[in-house]
Amino acid sequence: MNGHKSRCEHSSKILAERADTRDRIKSASAEKMKTKSLEKYVQNYDIGDTVMVPIPKVDRGPSDPPNLIGVILDRKNDVYQVGCKAGVLKGYYGPETLIRAKTSLLSIDAVDRSTVLSLRQSVNRCTGGQGYSKCNCKASRRQCGTRKCSCFANNVLCNSRCHGSLTCENK
Secondary structure, X not given: OHHHHHHHHHHHHHHHHHHHHHHHHHHXXXXXXXXXXXXXXXXXXXXXXXXEEEXXXXXXXXXXXXXXXXXXEEEEOOEEEEEEOOEEEOOOEOHHHOEEOOOOOOOHHHOOOOXXXXXXXXXXXXXXXXXXXXXXXXXXXXXXXXXXXXHHHXXXXXXXXXXXXXXXXXX
């Protein structure tokens, strides 16, 4: 009976050691993966560094650039506030979403800090933004010559998306 008790204790100790080893391996590999990921992909930026902010396709037109040039204005909790020529971008961006520019293309002084814009608004102001806007004017002789035309009202020329090859006063 005494030998049976020691075998039970011994096997329970073995099971406990196995469970403890399994937990240690999981935590060690997770920490190792996290550290390698941070070293490889996440960059630290300083205030004043020039970066490029990728613009999603829904926020830019076909002729707009894929990236917006910006400069780091502020850093809080490893996220960055970015500014461009048109103003300060709303929200903060994680370092994995930004691309470091190889040369200094924009300075902090060139940023209009009084204006806070969304990414779409800043692309619109920097490039003209005709890519995703169009008017819905009906075909007529004096088409697009009044403030009822959204293109005319925004001081933008009508394009082929507005009403195809039909002529208008605002082309």
